[in-house]
Structures are given as C-alpha cells and as structure tokens.
Amino acid sequence: MDFLQILTQSQTTAPLWLTLKVLAVSGTLHLVSGILLSYYLTSKKSTMRSVVDFLVTMPLIFPPIATGFILLMLLGRAGLIGQALPVDIVFSFPGVVIASFVAGLPLMVKPVEAALRGDVQRLAEISQVLGKNNWQTFWLVLLPNVRRNVASGWFLALGRSLGEVGITLMLGGNIIGKTNTLSLEIYNAVFSGEFERALVLSAIIGVFSLIIFIALKRLSAV
Amino acid sequence: MTLTVNIRKHLEHFDLQTSFTCPAGKLTAIIGPSGAGKTTLIRIIAGLETLDNGTITLNDTVWNDTQQDHFIPTCKRKIGLVFQEYTLFPHMTVRQNIAFGAPDSTKVDTLMNLFGIGHLSRHKPCTISGGERQRAAFCQALAREPELLLLDEPFSALDVKTRTFLCGLLSEYKSELDIPILHVTHDIKEADQLGDTVIAVENGRITPNWLSRQHNIPNILQTACPPTYS
Structure with missing residues (x-):
C-alpha cells in the first residue's frame, strides 16, 4: 500500500477538505449557539425551555438515521421549513453542516449547562450583589469560570461531528465530490472494495481523534 | 439610614x-x-x-x-455582602476582585491597605490564605460603597488572629x-x-x-x- 499516493489522491483530499470546511463552520456554530443555549437552559423553568431542552438533547437519544429522516422531511424542498427557504438545504454543503451541527450540539450544550448550574451560581450571586446585571454576570463571571467546560464540550462536539454518518447520509445524500465527508468516504471505500483507501481514511480520522483526545485529556474531561 | x-x-x-x-x-x-x-x-x-x-x-x-x-x-x-465561605472570583486578581463592584476604584488601594492585604493586589485568590481571602471579601463588599x-x-x-483583627476593624x-x-x-x-x-x-x-x-x-x-x- 502506498500511503502517500492514496493520501494525495483527489478521492481522499476532496472529502478531507470538505470535512475540514464542515468542521470549521459547525464548530463556530457550536461555540456561539452552544454557549447561548446552555445559558438559556439554566433560566427559569418554562414550556419554551423544556421544548428547547428536548430538541437539543434529542440527537443524543434518538437514532441518527431517524433524526436525519425527520430533518429531511422538515428541510427538504417540500418540507415544512424547506419550502419557505430561498436556498436548497438538503444534498448540499449547508445540509452537511446542519447534520454535523445537530449531531454535536448536545455534547457541547449539556456539559456547559451542568457547569453553569453548579458552584458558579454562588459567584453569580456575588456578582449581582456587586451591582452587575444578568448579562454582565454571564460575560464577566460565569463564562470565564466555565471556560474549561466550554472547551471540553466543544472538543467533544467536534469529535462527534467528525464521525457523523447517519444524519449526514440523510441530509447530505453522500454525493461523491459534493457531500461525501471523510466518514462517509470510508463507507464508500469499503463498499467498493478499496480497503487500503478505507484504512488511510480511517488513519486520517484517527489522527483527528487523537488530537481531540489529547485536548480533552489536558482539559481533564476524559 | x-x-x-x-x-x-x-x-x-x-x-x-x-x-x-x-x-x-x-x-x-x-x-x-x-x-x-x-x-x-x-x-x-x-x-x-x-x-x-x-x-x-x-x-x-x-x-x-x-x-x-x-x-x-x-x-x-x-449592598455589601460577606459570606462564611470565601467567594472571590477565582479568575481575577485580588485587586480586580475588590474593584469589581466599586464605583470609585481609587478607594480600592486604601481599603486593601486598611485590611493589610495591599501587597496581595496581583495575587489570584487560590494563592493566598483563607484569612487573606476573607479580608479581601470584606474589602470587596466595602468597595461597593454599600448602603x-x-x-x-x-x-x-x-483563625483566631484573623478573626480578632476583622472583629476589631468592624467594631472600630x-x-x-x-x-x-x-x-x-x-x-x-x-x-x-x-x-x-x-x-x-x-x-x-x-x-x-x-x-x-x-x-x-x-x-x-x-x-x-x-x-x-x-
């Protein structure tokens, strides 16, 4: 097996670049929306909060392929949301990003939410006693004190997004050269009997996973 | 009042x-x-x-x-509020903690010197003793200029020494x-x-x-x- 030759083939580099682009976009979305959603989920109990909590947690407990199917029904051209959108979401880059985002979101939100409900609540009270409102307290006190939880949640979400297959298959369609991420390309390679290429692709994902593992270890999250 | x-x-x-x-x-x-x-x-x-x-x-x-x-x-x-347990913000220095709610930051140093922690201004709370943290918590509460x-x-x-010192200051x-x-x-x-x-x-x-x-x-x-x- 010529590892370098397979690594430089467009069949390998294209899914690699696609995966990196998807991770960059969904990672940014995870960071921003994950922090805000975590904060929202620590607010007073309400029906809206319960609905948001359910939607965020669902990908953790619901099979990915079924989650992908529901999203396909909603975001497809004839879907409830899809028909109101000016661009096609499914079988395109945005579809792959959404799949990656949805899969990783609970792993970002839940640890941060738990941290925000913990000991830092006492610090939040002190901040309010010292004259800061809720937003000032969040940015100046809470966020700096849960930054390690944010970082570890973010790395976990990245790891989940990297390995995402089920939802991506439904929303992205596994179109060669367009929506086939690294994980899907391993499946494609095995399906067409290219075991050596599948091994190289797995090795690339293995390196990513190792980096994420080391990062998590440094953050003492695993 | x-x-x-x-x-x-x-x-x-x-x-x-x-x-x-x-x-x-x-x-x-x-x-x-x-x-x-x-x-x-x-x-x-x-x-x-x-x-x-x-x-x-x-x-x-x-x-x-x-x-x-x-x-x-x-x-x-x-309000100035001091709890039993030390509640300084761990990500800030002692001085930043005290100045956090202070409307007039020029009084921060005076307060720190009064409570005998002027030399700790750049320290993080985790690097100082419990007694020093509680002195800082008092400074933090008073720097707010509470009503x-x-x-x-x-x-x-x-400890007895810090308790006597703080009780004395409070009485005074x-x-x-x-x-x-x-x-x-x-x-x-x-x-x-x-x-x-x-x-x-x-x-x-x-x-x-x-x-x-x-x-x-x-x-x-x-x-x-x-x-x-x-």
Missing part, C-alpha cells in the same frame, strides 16, 4: 416570620441555632430569594413590597461607615462583642428567651456595655 424588615416566607419546616429595624451606624447581630432561618433572612434582604409576604425598606426606598408587587433586583440594591452591610457568619471559618469602623450592619452568627460571644442590638431567631421567629436558655449567657451579661437583646 434605617433598614426596616417585616417579612414572612414559608420554609420547609417552619415559617420565617420576622420584623425588626436596623439603624445606621449600628450593628444588629442575629443569632440562633443552625437551620433557624438566619441565612435565608439575609438572602431575602439581599434580594437573592423571594418572600411570600411583607416589606423591606431602606430609609424611603422600598426594596420589597409584596402587596404592591414591588421588587428591586439584587444588582440595584447597594447596607450584610455579614453571614463571616468569621466562623477563620461601624459607626464611621454610618450604614446599617446586619451580622448573622451562631456565636453568642461574637454577637455580644460586636452587636449594638442582638436578635435571637429560632425556627424562623424572633425568640427573646432563646438567649436565656443558652448555658453561657451569664458571661455575656457581665460585659461593661451590654447590647440590647430582643
């Missing part, structure tokens, strides 16, 4: 129902056994917990009035501060030493005879200038 409290809140085992006033320049000590509702009382006055019925006013400013559905949030009450100082057993986790400056000071403790000696008025609370109610039931009450009454007990 006088704090007037007249509140009722249903707790798990009893109703916290109490009414008292706390004048400026005086320290009102609230004593009672653990679980008597002392900390809940402090938290209600700070606006950190709601009350079922009643009013809390500081001079003419109404902080709570359940009948009028009026509630001033904690951040808008000018009311609430102390929730601030000396109970301290309480009239100079000219604000009501409410000091929760379960140490009768401490209440006697610092308090101009001592209120005993048991099962959520002011209980004058709780004091007389304590075995060391004769020692307290021997002080040269005993506080008022209720």
Whole structure:
C-alpha cells in the first residue's frame, strides 16, 4: 500500500477538505449557539425551555438515521421549513453542516449547562450583589469560570461531528465530490472494495481523534 | 439610614416570620441555632430569594413590597455582602476582585491597605490564605460603597488572629461607615462583642428567651456595655 499516493489522491483530499470546511463552520456554530443555549437552559423553568431542552438533547437519544429522516422531511424542498427557504438545504454543503451541527450540539450544550448550574451560581450571586446585571454576570463571571467546560464540550462536539454518518447520509445524500465527508468516504471505500483507501481514511480520522483526545485529556474531561 | 424588615416566607419546616429595624451606624447581630432561618433572612434582604409576604425598606426606598408587587433586583440594591465561605472570583486578581463592584476604584488601594492585604493586589485568590481571602471579601463588599452591610457568619471559618483583627476593624469602623450592619452568627460571644442590638431567631421567629436558655449567657451579661437583646 502506498500511503502517500492514496493520501494525495483527489478521492481522499476532496472529502478531507470538505470535512475540514464542515468542521470549521459547525464548530463556530457550536461555540456561539452552544454557549447561548446552555445559558438559556439554566433560566427559569418554562414550556419554551423544556421544548428547547428536548430538541437539543434529542440527537443524543434518538437514532441518527431517524433524526436525519425527520430533518429531511422538515428541510427538504417540500418540507415544512424547506419550502419557505430561498436556498436548497438538503444534498448540499449547508445540509452537511446542519447534520454535523445537530449531531454535536448536545455534547457541547449539556456539559456547559451542568457547569453553569453548579458552584458558579454562588459567584453569580456575588456578582449581582456587586451591582452587575444578568448579562454582565454571564460575560464577566460565569463564562470565564466555565471556560474549561466550554472547551471540553466543544472538543467533544467536534469529535462527534467528525464521525457523523447517519444524519449526514440523510441530509447530505453522500454525493461523491459534493457531500461525501471523510466518514462517509470510508463507507464508500469499503463498499467498493478499496480497503487500503478505507484504512488511510480511517488513519486520517484517527489522527483527528487523537488530537481531540489529547485536548480533552489536558482539559481533564476524559 | 434605617433598614426596616417585616417579612414572612414559608420554609420547609417552619415559617420565617420576622420584623425588626436596623439603624445606621449600628450593628444588629442575629443569632440562633443552625437551620433557624438566619441565612435565608439575609438572602431575602439581599434580594437573592423571594418572600411570600411583607416589606423591606431602606430609609424611603422600598426594596420589597409584596402587596404592591414591588421588587428591586439584587444588582440595584447597594449592598455589601460577606459570606462564611470565601467567594472571590477565582479568575481575577485580588485587586480586580475588590474593584469589581466599586464605583470609585481609587478607594480600592486604601481599603486593601486598611485590611493589610495591599501587597496581595496581583495575587489570584487560590494563592493566598483563607484569612487573606476573607479580608479581601470584606474589602470587596466595602468597595461597593454599600448602603447596607450584610455579614453571614463571616468569621466562623477563620483563625483566631484573623478573626480578632476583622472583629476589631468592624467594631472600630461601624459607626464611621454610618450604614446599617446586619451580622448573622451562631456565636453568642461574637454577637455580644460586636452587636449594638442582638436578635435571637429560632425556627424562623424572633425568640427573646432563646438567649436565656443558652448555658453561657451569664458571661455575656457581665460585659461593661451590654447590647440590647430582643
């Protein structure tokens, strides 16, 4: 097996670049929306909060392929949301990003939410006693004190997004050269009997996973 | 400036129902056994917990009035609050902690020197001792230029030296501060030493005879200038 030759083939580099682009976009979305959603989920109990909590947690407990199917029904051209959108979401880059985002979101939100409900609540009270409102307290006190939880949640979400297959298959369609991420390309390679290429692709994902593992270890999250 | 409290809140085992006033320049000590509702009382006055019925006013400013559905949030009450456990922000230096709620940061250094922690300004809370942290917590509360100082057993986790130092400072400056000071403790000696008025609370109610039931009450009454007990 010529590892370098397979690594430089467009069949390998294209899914690699696609995966990196998807991770960059969904990672940014995870960071921003994950922090805000975590904060929202620590607010007073309400029906809206319960609905948001359910939607965020669902990908953790619901099979990915079924989650992908529901999203396909909603975001497809004839879907409830899809028909109101000016661009096609499914079988395109945005579809792959959404799949990656949805899969990783609970792993970002839940640890941060738990941290925000913990000991830092006492610090939040002190901040309010010292004259800061809720937003000032969040940015100046809470966020700096849960930054390690944010970082570890973010790395976990990245790891989940990297390995995402089920939802991506439904929303992205596994179109060669367009929506086939690294994980899907391993499946494609095995399906067409290219075991050596599948091994190289797995090795690339293995390196990513190792980096994420080391990062998590440094953050003492695993 | 006088704090007037007249509140009722249903707790798990009893109703916290109490009414008292706390004048400026005086320290009102609230004593009672653990679980008597002392900390809940402090938290209600700070606006950190709601009350079922009643009013809390500081001079003419109404902080709570359940009948009028009026509630001033904690951040808008000018309060200094020191808890039993050290509650400095771990990501900030000692000086940043003290300046966090200070309207006038020029007073921060003066306060730090007064409390003997001027040399610790760049230290993080985790690198200083418990006693130093509690001194910083006092500075943090006072730097806010509060209109009311609430102390929730601030000396109970301290060594004798730091406790004596902080008690001495509090005794010395309480009239100079000219604000009501409410000091929760379960140490009768401490209440006697610092308090101009001592209120005993048991099962959520002011209980004058709780004091007389304590075995060391004769020692307290021997002080040269005993506080008022209720």
